[in-house]
Amino acid sequence: MASPAPIPDPSATTDGPTTGTADSRGAGTLRGRLTIPVLAFGGTLMAVMQTVVVPLLPDLPRLTGASPGTVSWMVTATLLSGAVLTPVLGRAGDMYGKRRVLLAALALMTAGSVTCALTSDIRVLIAARALQGAASAVVPLSISILRDELPPERRGSAVALMSSTVGIGAALGLPAAALIVQYANWHVMFWVTATLGASGVALIRWAVPESPVRSPGRFDITGALGLAAGLICLLLGVSQGGQWGWGSGRITGLFLAAAVTLGLWCRQQLRARLPLVDLRLVSRPKVGLSHVAALLTGFAFYANTLVTAQLVQAPRATGYGLGLTIVQTGLCLLPGGIIMLLFSPLSARISAARGPRVTLAVGAGVIAAGYAVRIADSRQLWMIMVGAAVVATGTTLAYSALPSLILHAVPADQTASANGVNVLMRTIGQAVSSAAVAAVLVRHTSPVGGIPVPTLHGYLMAFAIAGVVALAASAVALTIPGDTPSDGTRRARGRTRSARGGAMKGA
Numbered sequence: 001m002a003s004p005a006p007i008p009d010p011s012a013t014t015d016g017p018t019t020g021t022a023d024s025r026g027a028g029t030l031r032g033r034l035t036i037p038v039l040a041f042g043g044t045l046m047a048v049m050q051t052v053v054v055p056l057l058p059d060l061p062r063l064t065g066a067s068p069g070t071v072s073w074m075v076t077a078t079l080l081s082g083a084v085l086t087p088v089l090g091r092a093g094d095m096y097g098k099r100r101v102l103l104a105a106l107a108l109m110t111a112g113s114v115t116c117a118l119t120s121d122i123r124v125l126i127a128a129r130a131l132q133g134a135a136s137a138v139v140p141l142s143i144s145i146l147r148d149e150l151p152p153e154r155r156g157s158a159v160a161l162m163s164s165t166v167g168i169g170a171a172l173g174l175p176a177a178a179l180i181v182q183y184a185n186w187h188v189m190f191w192v193t194a195t196l197g198a199s200g201v202a203l204i205r206w207a208v209p210e211s212p213v214r215s216p217g218r219f220d221i222t223g224a225l226g227l228a229a230g231l232i233c234l235l236l237g238v239s240q241g242g243q244w245g246w247g248s249g250r251i252t253g254l255f256l257a258a259a260v261t262l263g264l265w266c267r268q269q270l271r272a273r274l275p276l277v278d279l280r281l282v283s284r285p286k287v288g289l290s291h292v293a294a295l296l297t298g299f300a301f302y303a304n305t306l307v308t309a310q311l312v313q314a315p316r317a318t319g320y321g322l323g324l325t326i327v328q329t330g331l332c333l334l335p336g337g338i339i340m341l342l343f344s345p346l347s348a349r350i351s352a353a354r355g356p357r358v359t360l361a362v363g364a365g366v367i368a369a370g371y372a373v374r375i376a377d378s379r380q381l382w383m384i385m386v387g388a389a390v391v392a393t394g395t396t397l398a399y400s401a402l403p404s405l406i407l408h409a410v411p412a413d414q415t416a417s418a419n420g421v422n423v424l425m426r427t428i429g430q431a432v433s434s435a436a437v438a439a440v441l442v443r444h445t446s447p448v449g450g451i452p453v454p455t456l457h458g459y460l461m462a463f464a465i466a467g468v469v470a471l472a473a474s475a476v477a478l479t480i481p482g483d484t485p486s487d488g489t490r491r492a493r494g495r496t497r498s499a500r501g502g503a504m505k506g507a
Helices: 010-015 030-051 060-064 073-096 098-118 122-149 152-183 186-207 221-244 249-271 285-313 326-354 356-376 381-409 412-443 456-479 487-506
Strands: 445-448 451-454
Touching (some): 030 073, 030 098, 030 122, 030 152, 030 186, 060 122, 073 098, 073 221, 073 412, 098 122, 122 381, 152 186, 152 381, 221 249, 221 412, 285 326, 285 381, 326 356, 326 381
């Protein structure tokens, strides 16, 4: 007589479905084998989209006839729309299908690239860049698809690779865009990203299955509008504080409006039957502390890119600058992207052995060590590249661990929205980092050739601040409770052993 089927472990519900995964739906086919690289291509493309405009910024006032302040909105618009749309599209993915929303996000990014390629009107360019911000939701949506489609033993390395695409794409995008701008018409750059975006849409339609995990219900439009208003006020104040003056009436009003709006939004979310963001879930220490760690890690990581790019391009007359071109600067940052690609499997192995919170703590500690190297020597190019590479290594470990923490802590039908909030916290951290670095460098300048240029002391102070924030992220990671090594993997193995035992008895 066959033994009864083993009783499922209720705690395993947070690890997503264990049946109907990609292995049982064609992982051995060409499409199944390409699911992970195709999603990784989409994540890399998203990061490339965010960075390609950077080499253009110095020339855009001449090319468009707009002021430098107006041109800066080509970056700010993408930041604001990405911050707003990431949690919104994440929730929509949980409700209506992650693949469907992922395709929509990439299609909006592609449409924005085509629009940028066809115009030189700064108003249209800014609107198109805001449209491209929808691509910020690609990574959390892809991570959620991987959770739903892959068995636990393959999930860790795939999520780590997906997280690393943010750094890989940024490292590839800057030198590639600089080369295009230097040797071709600047509109060509947007035609290239449009072509890549269309290719990404086609590949995802072909290779990526729709996730079967849904969270049915009515979309919280009120919550989405409230979150959008609050985030726009907050991030606009953070990003424009240096230009408008931190004590100005506009900045003060924006921060007050953000506080009031987000306070009312939290109240509405707690009362809503189907909220956009489940704040009760966020209040769990394992989820909430993961979001805090994401904010701090985003701050620490972003300072490396910002400061390195300015430091190596500083004039040689400063006594520390190397006077590199934007192409050379991009090539200096390229090793960091390669490191993120190579070290993502290591992150998955550490998480499997020790748990993702340990990986996060170690990664943040490595980031702090990288800034210690930068403080020790930021005059020689090889030392600058070593320090930046160490920071990139730590970022790989930390960014790969963050989604794993979220996946272990939330129900399967809320993974996209929860990861969207986690990415949002990284975005806020990066915005605050940009503002903090700018404030430090503006405060520490000296004239070179009649032009105020940041001093080496200012750069070193920015490194020190980022290093302290990285140590704080490591400390927060160690306070995240209850993450034993590879909980989901061990439970899955336990279920497999139970099933095999039952089958043997039945035989």
